[in-house]
Amino acid sequence: MLIYNTLSRKKEEFVPVHAGEARIYACGPTVYDFFHIGNGRSFLLFDLLRRYLAYRGYKVTLVQNFTDVDDKMIQRANREGITVAELAERFIAAYKQDAATLGIMPANISPRATEHIAEMIALIETLISRGHAYVTADGVYFDTSSDKRYGELSGRNLEELEAGARVDVDEDKKHPADFALWKAEKPGEPAWDSPFGRGRPGWHIECSAMSMKYLGETFDIHTGGEDLVFPHHENELAQSCCATGKPLARYWMHTGFLNIDNRKMSKSEKNFFTVRDIAGQYDMEAVRLFFLSAHYRSPVNFSRDLVEGAVSAHERLRTARDSFAFLADKAADRAPDGADGAFIASLAKVREAFIEAMDDDLNTAQALGELYDFVRDANSFLSAERSRTCAKASLDLLLELSGVLGVLAKPADETDPRAEALAIERVEARKAKNWAEADRLRAAIADLGYSVEDTPSGPKLRRL
């Protein structure tokens, strides 16, 4: 499998540290608010990655942290008159709910920053003792000049960073790019005791401490949004490498941005949607399909029209699933003939093509193309009188491949029982060839918000 590695700016063959295992660290949310649809897209990357690696036979360990102490959290907690811990509790719960709507499976381990202060302090002490960090009145800073490789991940060097630096230079810092490992206590902020005085950890150190604790000093893949490349991941990498002398992660994967109307989402622009907002408007599985229709590294535009296109495509996959399932139960139960055998044999090629696409740096757009091709071919083939075995094989393959992508996991939405009852009445009316009554019932069903389709497997209600 090839993975695009931000560190080398190339696709590289995936070779895990431990044969047969894949250890992944994903930067999780800062839990000060509901997460937005752009965050959702980047969370989708690690979910897709872990599903696919598991499908390919790797034993996957995914660690996703919760950043539960930082400036934004402190501000909001103070504004609402609650503790930072209470705020964290609330939005960790919200994260879990919202992630589930997008089909994002829980990580194997979900460490919280505040529960790993001791590990961070130990890491900072190591950095100080090795001459990579220094203490000032404000806390402890990482000495970027002491790291020859600093800038490797984001493709910058210290001179450039100095040239690009804007105001706000801390006099105590040796270099403008130096960043805080430990922030000295300020009134109204949570603080912990440490050898360098009471205070709280900087943002970057938490990910270094937690990833290495659970995954080892060098693990396989580190994921995040592209805006984390600098400074967050650059700094994580610097801290960890300088502390251990070893690489932190073999592969760094970053998602492209999600834009709204071709503009970056931002609170000030008010072009901003939380996953919670969207979940009320669309089937989130269709939104997931929408994201997967473009490569994870390319920027994606989010708009009503585009998502609605994905909703149609998603409906089509669901219809295919229902139709295959119906035929797997009801089609002729006889031994497959030659054509059936050839069809079943052809399914292996579909799987191969799907894997080939996914092996190429998770090319979901291409993989979906293979899936749609397969659905069309199978629909066409099964429309003739075919053995039950063919339908069953088609259903199995569809569920297998869509399961890797996570786009057909949810059962059909529960339908309104009143609409169901009307649909049954309508079946009777149609049997009696009472078309006027049938049409009246269809209108009544439409009033409840459903269209009705007469399929071979009976009436199918579809939300309008």
Place this chain on the structure above:
RNA sequence: GGCGCCAUAGCCAAGUGGUAAGGCAAAGGUCUGCAAAACCUUUAUUCCCCAGUUCGAGUCUGGGUGGCGCCUCCA
């Protein structure tokens, strides 16, 4: 100012130097009480522009043009 990414049909989007996947939308057809769904067919002589390399370029090189991102908290 520095670094980097992108440009493929009405829209979205793949594409390993060898003759343009797929989806959405649209149109015609089969089927259907009428529909819907499904299926079949149609929709890029051409991949932003100009040069170059090559037997051959959407794909490689150079130069333009246009859009975007990072350099500050940010997925």
